[in-house]
Amino acid sequence: MSTGLRVQPVGEAVVRVFTMYELSFHLAEAFNVPESVWRPDYAQYFERPMLFPTQGIHITLPGMSLLIDTPIYDLTPDSPFYAPDAQPRPGLLEQLAEQGIAPEDVTQVVITHTHFDHINGATIEQEGQLKPRFPRAHYYLGRADWESNQKKLLQPDSLFSRTMGALEKQGVLEFVETATELGPGVTIIPAPGESKGHQIVRIHSGGQTLYCIGDLYHHPVEAEHPDWMQAGIDVEANLQSRAAFVPRALDEDALLIATHIPGIGRLRRTASGGVWEAA
Secondary structure, three states: OOOOOEEEEEOOEEEEEEEEEEEEEOHHHHEOOOHHHHHHHHHHHHOOOEEEEEEEEEEEEOOEEEEEOOOOOOOOOOOOOOOOOOOOOOOHHHHHHHOOOOHHHOOEEEEOOOOHHHHOOOEEEEOOEEEEOOOOOEEEEEHHHHHOOHHHHOOOOOHHHHHHHHHHHHOOEEEEOOOEEEEOOEEEEEOOOOOOOOEEEEEEEOOEEEEEOOOOOOOOHHHHOOOOOEOOOOHHHHHHHHHHHHHHHHHOOOEEEOOOOOOOEEEEEEOOEEEEEEO
16 A cells, blocks of 8 residues: 655655545535636636545654644545545554654644544544553644634543543643744744634754645645635634745745645745645
8 A cells, every 4th residue: 555655854854744545525615716716727626526635744853753633544434525436545653653653752743723634543542541642742732722622522422522632631732822832943833714723833954944734725726816715714814824824935935735735845936925836
């Protein structure tokens, strides 16, 4: 089974990007864009459901073994995201192990936001108890995502309760409210919109910069049209987060990894902002 692994140096950092699984996603149904707007130039992306990767990201730096999100495959055929033709992949721990990374090696886990495909591998059940899947790591979550999910904590079987709630009970969950430095050149940056506590990670080493941007964009068309996004999210906050991010990414000629855009990209400057290109 192919993992589609990509290894990218960023200064002293070694960045590993691997595809965990693919999900089915229909832009026309999910996005707030009328057909009369998308059809002239983007019909190939909107007319039918597409396969979107869910990418795992691991970053090694001196004294740091950093994981961005914890996706595992647990989709069932009744899920709207289930893709019966998707290529099977090794699991999260298996792909890390292939790179010589054991669960005990991971020192920090950043949760970009609390949608199911970003948190469902955060804990593991052992001897009838939920424990951190990465037992020596500290987990970092946007405080606004914690506070906006308090009702789910009252539901013991909810995914949020079984992951973030369990981590908080273990004393390994830390809350992020402002830009937070995890180590030299590694910064968590709040970027609300996709969720109230959505956050991205900036890596700067050896004069190079990489951003792990979670779901700031799901598809390259969103970079070209920053007002295109999923219906139901906080439009104003998302617009502000994108507007703050784009000039920084352009000025730094930064590499970019989005959870659902294959591989590694960067923004190319245009008269109206930037467009996403494969790096």
